[in-house]
Amino acid sequence: MAMLTRRTSPGSPKAFQRFQNCIAFLWPSLNSGTTQTNSVQRKSTQMDAIDCLTNELVSRNSKKWDELRDSFTMKSNTPDLNASSYSENNELESISFGQNVNILSKGVVTDLQAIRSPQLGLDIRSLSQAQLDNLLLSTVEIKNKPDFLYLIRQCVRHQQLPSNEVLVSCLKYLMQLCRLQQIESLADLCKLRAHPLIKVYANFAPFKAMALWRSGSADVALMTLHRGYSDCIETDEGRRMARNVFRTIVEETLAQKSEAVLVSLMQVARSIYIEQKDIFVIACVWKQCFASEWFCDQKSATDLYEHYTELQQLVAKRSSSLSSSFIRANNIDAVHRLIEAFLQKDQRDACANCLSILFNHQYLRGDLRACAEIIKSCSELDMPLSEVQNEQFLSLFLNQPAALGSRNNESYQSKPVKEYQYKF
Template identity: 60%
Template sequence: MAMLTRLTSNGTTTVAPGSPKGLQRFQNYLSAFLWPGTSHRQQRKSSTQLDAIDSFTDELVNRKTQKWEELRDNLIKKSVVTEEHQSNSGNFSQNVGLMSKGMMNDLKQLRSPQLGLDIRSLSQPQLDNLLLATLEIKNKVDFLYLIKQCVRWQLLPCNEVFISCLRYLSTLGRLQQLDSLAETCRQLNHPFTITYSDLAPFKALALWNNGNADVALMTLHRGYSAGYQYIEGKRMMRSTFRTIAEETLAQKSEAVLISLTEVARAIHQEHNDIFMVACVWKQCFISSWFSDQKSASELYEHFKDLQRLVARRADGLCYSFLGHHNVDAVHRLIEVFLEHNERAACADSLSSLFDYHYNRKDLRACAEIVKSCSELEMPLKTEQNEQFLSLFLDNPDPFETTKNKGNKGNAIADKKYMPESFKYKF
């Protein structure tokens, strides 16, 4: 067989007859010589495939566009149908106007979720019971409807039920209804107008629940100045102020605390009432924040009336603190009493603290209190000394009171398996 040669730039390249590469090239040359249109067909075939892909892509785009156009047309049709429905409903309401009043009232009652009731047909006990029923089940819709009826027809419930309604409205933050009821009270010369200074404490609490802290405190301050001579009104003002003070410290609002302190100082200066200052002091004193405790210390140092009030109510304060298991507050209160030489108040605080630890059978804490009382020359009550003695005698090992139950159980188990001591028969 003849040798196949291929010209290159460097010369000639010789391919062996049995080489597979040589055979492949030879076949390619023959096919190109015999069928010169084969390569063009392959190119045409590839171009045909590209055209098919392009047409498929165009078809997808057209389908997508057509789909969005159909969706847009549907939305336009829906909006047109809605407008027609509204116009038809308007025509229906106009047609209802031609009906009798009885039928209109029936339709309104069927459509409205509220009570279809005229309170003018109710007696005073019935109105009171109906309002109490809505308050008990927290039916806000019917309750507000009844309040609206009360304002409209100027019919108010009895004082106790009225107070409950006002408190519920203040909890809901319904300032508009409270203003309407205050206006109704003025028109009827209701005693609440004077006693509660146009419902000032309830308005203040509603403003507070709506987030208007400064306006709430200003309303409370004005209401207190107008009705502090009435016992019930004064008590309600104090209760509202206490609620605001407790929630202020719970929310850790420094700005509101400053405003609250200023209002308390102003009320004390104007009316010589230390209660508001005492509320702020107590909430700051029991706080775990150092800044609040510092504010409490400043108030205690500044107001002598506050010092006398706290010393007089030391026993009640301790039980209040210990009721929330705030032993640290009682310890700090004892330190304050010792600094200001309030020995009687300090003795009462130590006695309350002893009762707290004795009820929990904490012998070590009771022993520390007895030791402190002995050093301070503030003896406990005779009954408490007897309780400490009985607690000491009932505990076989007073220095092991802090051991856990697991260790105690192991000790009992070890004792159980100890050999009995040897005993003589005689």
């Protein structure tokens, strides 16, 4: 080693080469290790680049998700503003609606603008009677609920009532809206003013009853109408209104198939007949039950018809109108059952009316068989039809075979004729 150091200097290239050779001879795997470390370093740098790219993509997606979430929460937090703006737009459209369709006159439009002006505020006492009537009628006709309720509140607050006809229209609209409180407020105001309509409509009992019925309080509605019915029937207007409400309640009860309400309704009808000797409510219940498709309803109608003689007389007087209404409703079975009911009570005139109307219906339909059965029944029951109807049946009978013959000829000619070849 001393000789080696003497012959070569430490910094010469040959000495460095010899040193590397010795190292390679002593540790042969060292050279390969350096190459492996270099490859590992390259792989590590490649993996670092891939990780950076992946992290960048993930961060971008998370940023997009945060932006979408923020935008969604902003939209969900703004429905109140949209609703308020939508209500304001609806109010503006309700104001200009009369101008677009020419329902409101120019005077009514100016009155609406005046009533909403800040100078007037909530005081309608500066309006005349004609202006108030026009405003109320206009809001009722176009079904402008907010303005209508606003005017009603102001009428009650300032104790200013419209004319009688307008007041009745307002009460009808209030009962459609189920506004019982407003009806009671108007009733109290009319009592205070000793208004004549408060006696005609028995403290507005029909309107209250209908509002209660629409809101779902069936028993309270029937009780209210029952209490005020005796006072309502004293005048024509009150009787008409109370009977219309009763008719509506009966029709909707049978349409909804409410057995409990039907039992209560029959009890009220019987009580009214006992107290007032008024068969109208029982007749309404009988008609709807009689026209029903359910056997239980038809049985209830039969029991009422058997029990009340006045009901039998009333139905016999209105046999023509009842038959026509059943036919318009395409309920021929009800007409047949009505004829049977008249025959059981020996009400021949009413039965003849029903048969005549039924014949006209079947003749217009061109049903020869049904007309022949009616003619046969009339002859057996000794209830002859009119001469015009007999001529109609004869013309229908004579024209029917000709029509059938023409159809047979057409069908015969339309069929292809077979050709036969005979071999002789």
